[in-house]
Amino acid sequence: MQPCKKVHQTAAAMTEIIIGILGIAILLYVLLGGADFGAGMVEWITGKKGIKTISQAIAPVWEANHIWIILAVVILFNGFPLVYTRLTTYLHIPLLIILIGIIIRGSAFTFRYYDAPQATGNRYYSVLFRFSSLLTPFFLGIVLGAIMLGKIPDSTEGTFYHVFMAPWLNWFSFSTGIFLTLLFGWIASVYLIGEATEETYPLFLRTAIVLFSLLIVSGAIVFVTAHYYRPDFLQKFLHSYVSMACLIIATLLIPLIWTRIKRENAVWTRILVGMQTACILTGWFAVQFPVMVYIAGGQHLIVWNSQVSEKTMYYLLIALIAGIVIILPSFAYLFKVFKFKKVTSDE
Amino acid sequence: MDNLLAARLQMSVSFIFHIVFACIGMAMPWLMFVAEYKWIRTGKVWFLDLAKAWSRGVAIFFAVGAVSGTVLSFELGLLWPGFMEHAGAIIGMPFSWEGTAFFLEAIALGVFLYGWDKVNRYVHLMSGLVVGIAGVISGIFVVSANAWMNSPAGFDWVNGQAINIDPLKAMFNKAWFQQALHMTIASFASTCFAVAGIHAYLLLRDKHNPIHAQAVKISLAFATVAALLQPISGDISAKNVARLQPAKLAAMESLFKTSAPARMIIGGIPDTAKEEVKYAIHIPRLLSFLAHGDFNAEVTGLDKFKKSEWPPVLIVHTAFQVMVFMGMIMALVALMNLLFIFKWKEALQKRWWLRLLAWLTPAGFIAVEAGWIVTETGRQPWIIYGIMKTSESVTPMPGIQYSFYLVTLIYLALTLIVFLLMKRQIAALQKGTSNSSSHD
Numbered sequence: 001m002q003p004c005k006k007v008h009q010t011a012a013a014m015t016e017i018i019i020g021i022l023g024i025a026i027l028l029y030v031l032l033g034g035a036d037f038g039a040g041m042v043e044w045i046t047g048k049k050g051i052k053t054i055s056q057a058i059a060p061v062w063e064a065n066h067i068w069i070i071l072a073v074v075i076l077f078n079g080f081p082l083v084y085t086r087l088t089t090y091l092h093i094p095l096l097i098i099l100i101g102i103i104i105r106g107s108a109f110t111f112r113y114y115d116a117p118q119a120t121g122n123r124y125y126s127v128l129f130r131f132s133s134l135l136t137p138f139f140l141g142i143v144l145g146a147i148m149l150g151k152i153p154d155s156t157e158g159t160f161y162h163v164f165m166a167p168w169l170n171w172f173s174f175s176t177g178i179f180l181t182l183l184f185g186w187i188a189s190v191y192l193i194g195e196a197t198e199e200t201y202p203l204f205l206r207t208a209i210v211l212f213s214l215l216i217v218s219g220a221i222v223f224v225t226a227h228y229y230r231p232d233f234l235q236k237f238l239h240s241y242v243s244m245a246c247l248i249i250a251t252l253l254i255p256l257i258w259t260r261i262k263r264e265n266a267v268w269t270r271i272l273v274g275m276q277t278a279c280i281l282t283g284w285f286a287v288q289f290p291v292m293v294y295i296a297g298g299q300h301l302i303v304w305n306s307q308v309s310e311k312t313m314y315y316l317l318i319a320l321i322a323g324i325v326i327i328l329p330s331f332a333y334l335f336k337v338f339k340f341k342k343v344t345s346d347e
Numbered sequence: 348m349d350n351l352l353a354a355r356l357q358m359s360v361s362f363i364f365h366i367v368f369a370c371i372g373m374a375m376p377w378l379m380f381v382a383e384y385k386w387i388r389t390g391k392v393w394f395l396d397l398a399k400a401w402s403r404g405v406a407i408f409f410a411v412g413a414v415s416g417t418v419l420s421f422e423l424g425l426l427w428p429g430f431m432e433h434a435g436a437i438i439g440m441p442f443s444w445e446g447t448a449f450f451l452e453a454i455a456l457g458v459f460l461y462g463w464d465k466v467n468r469y470v471h472l473m474s475g476l477v478v479g480i481a482g483v484i485s486g487i488f489v490v491s492a493n494a495w496m497n498s499p500a501g502f503d504w505v506n507g508q509a510i511n512i513d514p515l516k517a518m519f520n521k522a523w524f525q526q527a528l529h530m531t532i533a534s535f536a537s538t539c540f541a542v543a544g545i546h547a548y549l550l551l552r553d554k555h556n557p558i559h560a561q562a563v564k565i566s567l568a569f570a571t572v573a574a575l576l577q578p579i580s581g582d583i584s585a586k587n588v589a590r591l592q593p594a595k596l597a598a599m600e601s602l603f604k605t606s607a608p609a610r611m612i613i614g615g616i617p618d619t620a621k622e623e624v625k626y627a628i629h630i631p632r633l634l635s636f637l638a639h640g641d642f643n644a645e646v647t648g649l650d651k652f653k654k655s656e657w658p659p660v661l662i663v664h665t666a667f668q669v670m671v672f673m674g675m676i677m678a679l680v681a682l683m684n685l686l687f688i689f690k691w692k693e694a695l696q697k698r699w700w701l702r703l704l705a706w707l708t709p710a711g712f713i714a715v716e717a718g719w720i721v722t723e724t725g726r727q728p729w730i731i732y733g734i735m736k737t738s739e740s741v742t743p744m745p746g747i748q749y750s751f752y753l754v755t756l757i758y759l760a761l762t763l764i765v766f767l768l769m770k771r772q773i774a775a776l777q778k779g780t781s782n783s784s785s786h787d
Contacts, residue, residue, distance in 0.1 A: 060461035063413050064453040067446065073420050074446050077431055078439020085432045088424030092744045099421055100757065103414045107761055110410035114403055115768055156743040164744055308436035308512070315440045315514040323447035330454045337458060337465050 011310045014317050018079055019289070019303055021320050025072045027281050031187060031274050032065035034180075038188025040105060040133020041181065043126070045207045049200060050192075051126070057195045059113055060338045064331065066106070071323075078316050082306040083292045087143070090152045094139045094168050101136030104128050134181060141180030145173030148284075149229060150294030167296075172229040175222045182215040183277070190257070190273045194266025208261070236287045246283035250276050351738050353747040354426040357754050359723070361419055364758040366719055367712055368412030369489075373482045373531065374538035374569070375405050376456070380475035381565050387468055393558040397565075398475075399463075400558075400776050401542075405478075406460050407768060411761060413453065418754075426747070429740030430730050433509045437502050438495045440514040441488040448485035452478055483531055490530045491523035497722065498522035498591045499731050521591055525584045526722070532577050533718060536677055537711025539570035544708030545773065547701040553777060560695050563704070567684055570711075574681035577674055582637065588725075589638035592732060593647035594656065595725035598663040600634055600646075601627070607645035609634040614668055617660045622649075624664075658727045666720040673714035680707060 036058045043050050077084040088095060105128075112125035146152060146168040156163050189208035196204045226234040237243045253276045260269040290303040307313060379401040386394035420442075424431045455477035462471055495501075501517030502509040546562035553559065589596045596602075601617040601624045602609060611634040615627025635644040649657055680703065687694035694700055730737040 060457040063410060064450065064457055066413065066417070067450045067453055070417055070420060070449070071446050074439065074442050077420075077424065077435040078443055079436075081432050081435030081439075084424050084435060085428035088421065088431070089428045089742060089744060092425055092742065095421060095425060096750055096753075099418045100753070102417055103757060103761070106410050106414035107764070110407055111764060111768060114407055115771065160745065312436045312439070312512055312514055316443055319440060319443040319447070323443070323450070326447055327450045327454075330451060334454045334457050337462055 011313070012304075014310070014313050015079075015303060015307055018075065018313060018317055018320065021324070022072060022075045023281070023285055025068050025075065027278055029065075029068035029072060030183070030281065031277055032061070033068055034137065034184040035188040035191050036062040036065055037105065037133045037137050038184035038186070039192065040109075040130050041137075041185040042189050042192060042204070042207050042211075043130050043133070045210065046200070046203050049203055053192060053195055053197065053200050053204075055109075055113055057192060058109070061334060062106075062109070064334060066102075075316070075320070079308060079313055080292060080301075080303075080306045081308065083301050086152065086293055086295075086301060087147070089156075090164060090167050091143050091146055093164060094142050094146070097139045098136050098143070101132040101139065104132035105136060108132065137181040137184045138177040141177035142168050142173040144180065145176030147293050148176070148233060148288065149173060150300075151296050152293060153296050154299055170229065172222075172225040175218065175225040179215070179218045179222050182211055182218050183280070185211045186215045187273055187277060190261065190269055193261060193264075194269060205261070233287065237283070240286050242286035243283040246279040246286070250279040250283070253279070348748040348751075350745060350747050351741045353751045354741050355737065357747065357751040358422060358426055359720075360751070360755050360758055361415065361422055362719060362723070363716055364762070365412065365415040365419055366715060368408050368415060369486060370534035370712070370715055371405070371408040371538050372412045372452070373486045373534040375401060375408065375542070376459075376475060376478040376482055377535075377569065378539070378542060378566055379405060379459075380472065380479055382561075383468075383472050383475055385561075385565075387472060391557075393561060397558050397562055400772070401562075402460055402475075403772060404769070405456070407765065407772075409453075409456055411765060413449075415758075416449075425750075426742055427730065427737075427740045428742050430735065431740075433735070434496075434731065437509060437512050437514065437517045438492040441492045441518045445485045445488035445492075448481045448488060452481035452485060455481060483534075486531060486534065487527040490527045491518050491520070493722070494522035494526040495520045496730065497526070497595075497726055497732050499734055504734050522587060525580070525587045529577070529580045529584050529718070532573050532580050533711070533715050535569055536573035536577055536674075537715045539566045539573060540677060540704075540711040541708050542566040543570055544705050547704035548708070549773065549777060550695065551698065551701050551705065554696075558776075563695060563701075567704070570677070571681040571684045574674070574677040575685075578678055581671075581674065585637055586640065589646065592726070594649065594652050595658060595663070595722075596638060597647060597649045597652075598658040598660045598725055599667040599721060601660060601664045602634065602646060602648040604650050605645060605648040607635065608632040608643045609638070609646035609648075611637065615664075617664050619657070619660050656728060658725045663721055663725045666717040666724070670714045670717035670721060673710050673717070677707070677710055677714070680704070 039054045039058050043054055046054075073084070076087075108125045108128035112122055112129060115122060115125070149167070149170065149172050151167040151170070153163055153167070186208065189204055189211050192204045193201065193208060223234065226237075253272055257269060257272045257276065260272060291300045292303055292306055293301040295301060379398050382394050382398035382401060385391070386398060455474045458466060458474040459471065459478055462474065466474070495517050498521045499517075500520040501513040501515070503511045543563050543566040546559045546566065550556065550559040550563060585596070588599070600609075601612050601615065603617075603622040603624075608631070610632065611630040612624050613628040613630065615624040617624045632642045634646055636642045638644065638646050649660070683700075684694075687700075726732055728736050728738065730740050
């Protein structure tokens, strides 16, 4: 039965590529879309002085950046509908809050950018923009925590609290929520250092230092809560060569990033921060794979038992590859025009 | 409130809100593209002013459309997990293509909006064209997924499971072409009539401003073509619905009894208990002709279906009448515009004509909303026509009414803000251009 095995292998390879693209979509969302949310967070610290730099930095790119999460959602509901519906059913509340954050953040930012500057509404837009920029990343982190935690039930039997709240309302999810929020803020503050004017440079630098220190603390807290809530998961992390390597590289990158920031080398700082974030996510993927969602009772949703038929995966893969061929060059062009061209003057 | 009803209302509110922004996102980039093209061709500065003013409108509408579209991609699962569990694998493909088109649209729009002095003018113009093309394509993909719910294809339904899934057949189902055609034209008719109406209103107040005259001319050209094509596309749609979803057609027309020939019922209030329509106008044989192209053909009435499987007749019938009425008015105005086409300069000085256009500003969007209500409510009680009931797919999460209230509140607030914002943008346009136009 040689050919049969071969068919099976190509099917598995196809699934692995799709999962890889899902991972990349999540990474790019964190690095790009996450940074745009982070920028709103940074505004809490910089206040009015940062608004101009922040608005000009994210206005041309935030919509394109945002679409990486739509891509991730589409991959889930097309290729892994069981995962998608399980999450939307049991994590309904945090997902709804994420959506509300997405709507308010995007609208408030656009309104502030386009409304006549003398309009009195701008102050309210700013508050909404900053608040929703915290809301979405925090609950996104809560959802990621809930996916790892394994409290999502198998059926809707039980109390409302047990079924729809307990899976995400706990200290572990809370700590991943804070970690992701600070991660977004840290990425944003590093990007913004590169966009700052001479006047605002020290402001963003200070913000980066504050957020970075908090990020390290919150990262430690994630490990502590993981020790209490998911000791097995933590053990797996500590015993995985890939995860540990990622952790070590991410740590080693810290001094490098700081020297690049000091030298005001915006391009390299961004690349290094991108690598660091990639390490953090890879470290997580390495222990998570092939589980997609941990379920209470042990019937986890695994890549291999929640994917759809081969034919659908095939068409999904074609769409994704064609999409990447079209999107990546356009995306590179967008960033070339707005992010890597020397800013001549600040009008 | 019943969970199912709350979920349906939340979905309706989300669609009713999103569809306006989606339509503008499909059609308006074409207007700004044409304005910029004319600027490059003629060098007249008011075309540039117009392109910039329109692109600011596109920016605002596109942003709100993008985030409200994201909400919908989650709401499919938040409200209808029973549906998405099966449908995801079948109609996920058009969504993944739509993602690509939407990506391209967002990237090109970024270049267009913020690249005025960063890329050369031809690259800039091209980016506008890409926004327009990608917008239309992404709309077509989304609508084809909806068409599949009306005309399911590309799978076998065995013991409550979808097997032998063929995503290509599912996407190119029997309803996709007519629905995509009807929706695309509708987006142009609604957006371009609205733009023409707003500028006609501004022209009434500021007679000699070339920017508004040009704006009316460009947008009305698009609106005219769309409004004249729409009745043809509507006819294709009606014939298809008669074939594919006879219950929906019967509800649209309030045809309670199967008849040959069938008369057309215009207006009126259908009474489902007595199975009659009060205060309606009847035209003999017309429905047979419109539905099947034969004045004597039999048209299936609601009596062929169990009463529990009837769509809500009053809503579907009324919405359909509203859509057709608005469509007819727009087609009529389009015909009038054709008569004016060789002497549009004089036409633009006729106050009654500008007033008429100004009054028609919301006409297209009323038709779009009504049409969407017809297609969605007309499919009830099914979520996948003939396969799965809406009630079977609703989320087990209780208390959906609270999220319905919340979503409604947010969308109402956003509608109000966008409205005020556009008012301010338009006011700024009036102030800004009256200066620049005096130089020309």
